Amino acid sequence: MNAPPIAIYGANGHTGRLVAAELLSRDQDIVLSGRDAGALRALAEELDSPRRVRVHLAPLDDRAALRELAENASVLIHCAGPYARTGEPVAAAAAAAGCHYVDHAIEPRHVKHLFESLQAQAQRTGAVMIPQMSFYGALADLLAAVVTEGMSEVDRITVGYRVTGWRMTKAAIKTAELLIGEIDRVTYTDGVLRTGPVEIRNTVFPFPPPIGPRTMIAPFPSGEMVTIPRHVPVRTVESQLTSSTFEEEQIFTSVDADAAERARTEFMVAVQAVAAGGGGRNAHIRGTDIWWVGAVASVEAALLLAEGRETAKAGVLSAAEAFHALPFLRRMEELGAFTLTV
The missing domain is CATH 3.40.50.720 (NAD(P)-binding Rossmann-like Domain)
Structure with missing residues (x-):
């Protein structure tokens, strides 16, 4: 059978x-x-x-x-x-x-x-x-588990997404519009999962070479702040996305792009874990085509x-x-x- x-x-x-x-x-x-x-x-x-x-x-x-x-x-x-x-x-x-x-x-x-x-x-x-x-969420969740293995107490986990060449589909644009328009957002700070108003800011994330430090939008609304605290003893989780990602002209104007065009995305996902007493660990993945x-x-x-x-x-x-x-x-x-x- x-x-x-x-x-x-x-x-x-x-x-x-x-x-x-x-x-x-x-x-x-x-x-x-x-x-x-x-x-x-x-x-x-x-x-x-x-x-x-x-x-x-x-x-x-x-x-x-x-x-x-x-x-x-x-x-x-x-x-x-x-x-x-x-x-x-x-x-x-x-x-x-x-x-x-x-x-x-x-x-x-x-x-x-x-x-x-x-x-x-x-x-x-x-x-x-x-x-x-998928690309957003699971990979950072898995990286966080790898980075924090054996750490008994983690003060902060920061997820950095560097994405270039993103060509959104119609559904992705609708999702982005919903997320960008949200006033109350889900966050995880000081050991508490909250939903409420959040101030959006620019910060810098230290991507490893050859990318290097990049200006980021923070917090980026992805689900890691919900999932990572379920298996990591951490006080604060935040995701960030390179600010240049949404400055690229094609991101919102490529709904009719073919599969080959969509595959031209380049990315790095980096996770930085800071221990409660100082020090920490990090790991990252780097590749192309976030859709695939x-x-x-x-x-x-x-x-x-x-x-x-x-x-x-x-x-x-x-x-x-x-x-x-x-x-x-x-x-x-x-x-x-x-x-x-x-």
Whole structure:
């Protein structure tokens, strides 16, 4: 009997297409799902693997269709943002069905909501749910686990994102508009997770050579402030993004860019941990194409979950709670996703 397929919600978007292609390259059966039947059928024909690909229409307001999708999949990979609007119904269907779930969210509120609202149900049904299993979020969460291993008390973790050449999709632009317009933001300071007004400032992050110190926007609204404190004894967590990223002309004007253009992103993600008594550690990854790297992260996670490897407990988990951090990062390095320096 064949194992249940891996479902991709939002399969006809840029990230969904990357995820579908990556899964097929690993000989996985997949289900393409979303809200546009015509686009899903066209993608299925384009992938040209009729024995491994099927289509399941599931509008966000059709709870029965979403539940059926989750009940017949081993893992559901959610690729359709903004997650502030799409996240809850898809994640809730997975939790109710006991289907493992990963998504590509960046929004801290969505991440926080999953931990607060679906934890008990996922534990009951046996679902492992990992929000933001993508470029933004998971990689920093895993790096933080590696950097702080053996540290008993951490004063501060700072995540620095250096991104150039980012070409946003329509969904990414909608997400950015929502996040930029937020007055109340999720932060983690002095050991407390808060939601409230935050002053946005410029600061400098010391990226290692050849990048060097860069002016940053801080805080950058990603979900690490929700996930990292779950497994690191830290007082304050903050993410920062190079201010030059949003100054590049193409970032908001490239919604019609093709896959080759989108792949021209360059990045470094660096994590700096400062010990309570002084001193500390750091690590970073460096590579290209944040879209493909995010797709590979979610596929690696989905395959580990589908095969029942590594994760010993059900529930809503961060990437580093679900998987052994350093082996996961090394595996991605082997696949060519980035270069890791620890």
